[in-house]
Amino acid sequence: MSESVALDPVDLHILRLLQNDARTTYRELAAEVGVAPSTCLDRVARLRRSGVILGHRLRLDPARLGRGLEALLLVQVRPHRRELIGPFVDRIRALPESRAFFHLTGPDDYLVHVAVADPTDLQRLVLDEFTSRREVARVETRLIFQQWECGPLMPPTADGRNPATGSGTRPGS
């Protein structure tokens, strides 16, 4: 069970800036936050150790990689038992088309975010990797018109209102 970590305003400011651009240098962070670069280094190292920061990821454009069509697949697995879902999960995660994968409550057991070349490629994926599997009872395909990234992830505030956004929390493009 991962427990919530106590974060002071300096930590939060650093996290907000790094979420905007994970390659911000400690010097720049320091100038913005108003502490020494080494302090920023210490803070970031602690945030890593405490598990708040899990890592750094590259953000790629699927379209430029020849995967210009994205979709969400809602999948019902029957029977919904461990022996069957283990191999299913492993297989779906390993697909080169899979971007993200969720196990959910509700009528659909899984949601898979996929990126494919075109509708033909999507059809192949659905038929060959989903509906052809014995444990897959149903697949519903929803194309993605557009997707957005949202603002930085911050701890909730006590009153349930937006946290103060410091130096401008404007979600990227």
Place this chain on the structure above:
Amino acid sequence: MSESVALDPVDLHILRLLQNDARTTYRELAAEVGVAPSTCLDRVARLRRSGVILGHRLRLDPARLGRGLEALLLVQVRPHRRELIGPFVDRIRALPESRAFFHLTGPDDYLVHVAVADPTDLQRLVLDEFTSRREVARVETRLIFQQWECGPLMPPTADGRNPATGSGTRPGS
């Protein structure tokens, strides 16, 4: 319209390694790929200029930030017209609970990935930010049991099979 970019095996190898850890140094990349560090620098710079690499993102643990409950909200907006969806999209993107946001085909117009503190917080979010809006006709809430990240994003292969994974494409935990 973003067009697919031609990538050679060196580019693909670099992209695979950087997707595993975006902070890999050019020296390490060079050693793995078998080219000079300066060549890696050139390649990465080109991948940035060509739009394949959009940026670097921090991967955070929502639970450690006090947002231990995640859910997907399927939202139907009626009438589904530009005048109404503009403000809706802006508002939902700006919510501190929103992590990702999709405009979809199918019976549900939008899917919102949210991270909240607990069920009470989720209830507040759904009631105050979704069902209370006049243009929101229906919201379906699906809790997330578990989620996975998938393997590195690579261009599709001609035959629709998995691309060669070089030095071990094992998706992270």
Place this chain on the structure above:
DNA sequence: GGTGAAATTACAGCTTC
């Protein structure tokens, strides 16, 4: 692809509250 300068990062010891 290699080299060298500049910048960044890591890490020590010292200071402060």
Place this chain on the structure above:
DNA sequence: GAAGCTGTAATTTCACC
């Protein structure tokens, strides 16, 4: 004593050849 600052060494980045 925990947290932050300053200085220095090691590493990384990057412009130029």
